[in-house]
Amino acid sequence: MRNLKFEYLYRDAGNYKIFGSLYIKNNLLLPLDYAEFQIRQGLIDGEYFYPQELGINLFSEHLNPSNIFDGWYEFEQISETEEVIKYDFQWQDFISRLTRE
Template sequence: MQIQFNYLYRDAGNFKQFGSVVFDNNKCISVEELENQVRAALIDGQYFIAAKVGVPNLWVCPYDAELDHGWHEFEGLGDRDTDSNNVDSRDITTFLGDLRKNG
């Protein structure tokens, strides 16, 4: 079973870019339990800096440091039956550890 981590980037003009990363779930942890653990690891239960946790930044327009920021928003999790698409083949529990340390 795989878990899809859905997130978005909201730029200074409130334009949104959506993305997702699919992780292996080798321990078969339920989506509900994983979502609770993810929210507990995030800033205010919602925000994280993508570059610090190893998921792609979602901004598509040129980044303007005076207006934009590095924070991304967690949107939710879902079950998937496809192969993971994260380049370093992390399991969701490893990603959770990265969120706890660097989110």
């Protein structure tokens, strides 16, 4: 079974970027295009999300504290993966957190 990798980034006010990803167990065997459609429905303007909803924090020592914007993260892409991974979420839990249902 191919699972899903949700890739995102944090961009600070100085345009410094930090990339991250979450792994989602595709227990419903969703096609990739449908999974992306559902994700985009839950995003702000089809692109942004609040990281707190997913328990994400990418701040690091590389960021200038005066540039930190404690707000939205950007969705990069969703892809299928066969990597042997520890899953961050089951699909239903992920999408309900993202859409705050």
